[in-house]
Amino acid sequence: MNYETVIGLEVHVELKTEAKVFCGCAARFGSEPNTHVCPGCLGMPGALPVLNKKAVELCIKAGLALQCRIAPFSRFDRKQYFYPDLPQAYQITQDDLPLCTGGKLKIVNPGGEERIIRINRIHLEEEAGRTYHSGIGATGYSLLDFNRSGLALIEIVTEPDLRSPAEARIFLEKLQEILRYVEVSDCKMEEGSFRCDANISVHPAGSQEFGRRMELKNLNSFKAIQAALAYEENRLGSLLAAGTPPVQEESRGWDETRGMTFFMRPKEKASDYRYFPDPDLPPLVIAEEWVEKIREDLPELPEEKKNRYMKEYGLSAQDADLLGGSRETAEFFEATLRLYPGEAKTVANWVMGEFARLLNLEKLTPAQSKLKPEALAAMLQMIDAGEISGKIAKTVFEEMFYSGKSPREIVEEKGLVQISDESQLAALVRGILAKHPGPVADYRAGKTKALGFLVGQVMKETKGKANPGLVNKLLREELEK
Numbered sequence: 001m002n003y004e005t006v007i008g009l010e011v012h013v014e015l016k017t018e019a020k021v022f023c024g025c026a027a028r029f030g031s032e033p034n035t036h037v038c039p040g041c042l043g044m045p046g047a048l049p050v051l052n053k054k055a056v057e058l059c060i061k062a063g064l065a066l067q068c069r070i071a072p073f074s075r076f077d078r079k080q081y082f083y084p085d086l087p088q089a090y091q092i093t094q095d096d097l098p099l100c101t102g103g104k105l106k107i108v109n110p111g112g113e114e115r116i117i118r119i120n121r122i123h124l125e126e127e128a129g130r131t132y133h134s135g136i137g138a139t140g141y142s143l144l145d146f147n148r149s150g151l152a153l154i155e156i157v158t159e160p161d162l163r164s165p166a167e168a169r170i171f172l173e174k175l176q177e178i179l180r181y182v183e184v185s186d187c188k189m190e191e192g193s194f195r196c197d198a199n200i201s202v203h204p205a206g207s208q209e210f211g212r213r214m215e216l217k218n219l220n221s222f223k224a225i226q227a228a229l230a231y232e233e234n235r236l237g238s239l240l241a242a243g244t245p246p247v248q249e250e251s252r253g254w255d256e257t258r259g260m261t262f263f264m265r266p267k268e269k270a271s272d273y274r275y276f277p278d279p280d281l282p283p284l285v286i287a288e289e290w291v292e293k294i295r296e297d298l299p300e301l302p303e304e305k306k307n308r309y310m311k312e313y314g315l316s317a318q319d320a321d322l323l324g325g326s327r328e329t330a331e332f333f334e335a336t337l338r339l340y341p342g343e344a345k346t347v348a349n350w351v352m353g354e355f356a357r358l359l360n361l362e363k364l365t366p367a368q369s370k371l372k373p374e375a376l377a378a379m380l381q382m383i384d385a386g387e388i389s390g391k392i393a394k395t396v397f398e399e400m401f402y403s404g405k406s407p408r409e410i411v412e413e414k415g416l417v418q419i420s421d422e423s424q425l426a427a428l429v430r431g432i433l434a435k436h437p438g439p440v441a442d443y444r445a446g447k448t449k450a451l452g453f454l455v456g457q458v459m460k461e462t463k464g465k466a467n468p469g470l471v472n473k474l475l476r477e478e479l480e481k
């Protein structure tokens, strides 16, 4: 029997705010434990929440980037449960009236098919603290760090529109790309600022009814998400095939080392949390003008950018995708292009080639690099003017990358100027021909391949500095005399 898989995602994203969402404590990752705390985010009696406007703005920004409707009226609720890292014993979140609803994100699945994944909602909430468990049983203990307690968080909930683990992964990568683009979050999975729970069910193909849902928790890499979903897809398929479908909805964890999911607890229902409107916070009323202002300030989104690169610069879809995928890369590419009047494809090749290679090697982003668009543009102009060869340019580029010097400085310091002096090269060419009578005879006998060898010899002699076009021309002239 054939089965169909249905996947929906809940993505938690920490917002890039200076302060926490309901108090003035600094929102910083990696500080000493419990150094960014106050009575508010420690849940002391009597402390009152004050909403951070920047957090609301970033939530709206995320909503607009994902084509959501922004609610003019929304509300904060208390979600009540006990956990040691939740000092108030409730989390302030949004239940029935979220800030953003009804968005969508387009992906292209592994089969090359375009798919629209609907976003059910995006709501604003606060982060819990962090528990560090050490040891087990009576000998173990746990440590609590409340620096994270009260950080501004959004939860993005998709409709169950994804149909395979691979689609889920592609969606998440795309979502991360967009949220970074609009600077809502740094979306670092390894630091926990981008986290995902996945709901999955499997049913016989053609059936109108979805299977029982399993919620996979604590998936902390794209690889883990795809692997856990694939495992669960298989497990649920086997249960159906054996005629023993799951009897309840479950929350399940992912065991990375064993490569399998495991039962944690039956899935809790919304009613278990006894949501009710937070009496300490007034309803959130958003002026339309503010939303429009945020919309106007949104940067060009990756999708629009890629289309423009293809149309305006004639780049291939793949190149446009690579360049447009990260905002910093796109900005570097465009800034260089503004200074360099030549082909966009030439700039694209350097940015995607040598630049990407060195950035990767040094684990830097384009903005962190010492190499600036001005330097790349100047170097490309020197190539065009015949001052340096393409081969030498690679050396110059690497030197610019590490030292931040201008290409002219480097070329002068290292004596890398291309030899384009015809009489100097002609003498060199004659010398090489005299040294290699064999290939010369070959060439004259019609084996034109010998020319490549001779060009190579001249380049070697000049350490790559000879103008290759000129060397070719001079060699031919001499050989055909």
Ligand SMILES: [Zn+2]
Pocket: 020, 023, 024, 025, 036, 037, 038, 039, 040, 041, 042, 150
């Ligand atoms: Zn605080």
